[in-house]
Amino acid sequence: MTTEKIERIEAKVDSSPQRLLPQKPLRAGGYTAGLGLVELVAILLGLLYLVPFYYVIVNSFKSIAEIYTNTSALPSVWLASNYTEAWEAMNYGRVFLNSLLITAGANLLIVLFTSMAAWKLVRTKHWISTVIFFLFVAAMVIPFQSIMIPLVKVSSLLGLLNSHWGLMVMYLGFGSGISVFLYHGFMKSIPEEIEEAAIIDGCSTWGVFWRIVFPLLKPITVTIVILNSLWIWNDFLLPSLVLRDIELxxxxxxxFYFFGQYTKQWDLALAGLVLGIVPLLVFFFGMQKHIIKGITSGSIK
Structure with a gap:
């Protein structure tokens, strides 16, 4: 019987030799004219988006007369003094710390409160949770200009005007909609069994969130922090309504104070814009690996 079995196996192998041969990998298509056209269009679009940066950076090194003469040409003399004058006129060290404090504080409040709110809305299976979630989403479509006057009046009654703390609280309100929406969608991918196992092991509700759930939210938390930082750092309208003292x-x-009623100091203003953009670019490129990690983590889930 053993010999017969061996002969049968050999017969099967001989009759289907293609099973033993390695499969040839599929070759990718060659470089076609269509692919080259797509790459050319992508390069042109990239250059088009870089045009505003070119004008801002180049003209920040020109004198005011040269800016009015020809904005597109390179400066005949690169004036680094524009940056030193803008630094002193803006009191850049002070305003940088103010922007950093407001952006970091507002992000901290937004992450803490909206992550807990989204977790409770996801895990509470009730129609009230659905209604509250849609109220958060609906708040995103309300134009800020329509609530400016009521906001200032209410903030004045609550003592939130002319303070960094009051401005952070307002940013918490305006940033809650998109943050709850993003957290809510991400938390649906977290299995409830993980939380149930932690509760069985004796973990409290507070501990389940901060020890189990919140560490798993790191990819979407990084995304939310970046989106809110871009908005809060560059925001002009809300701080102009709330902050009155020069020190704040x-x-x-x-x-903005480089643009007066009768004069516009474009040379110093452009240098100030560059000084304001650089910290945000450093932050963005520093968080780039976390952005990519968050995207890939979300795609795997």
């Missing part, structure tokens, strides 16, 4: 000004407010 942010970078956008300090840059």
């Amino acid at each position: 000004r942010t970078i956008p407010l300090a840059t």
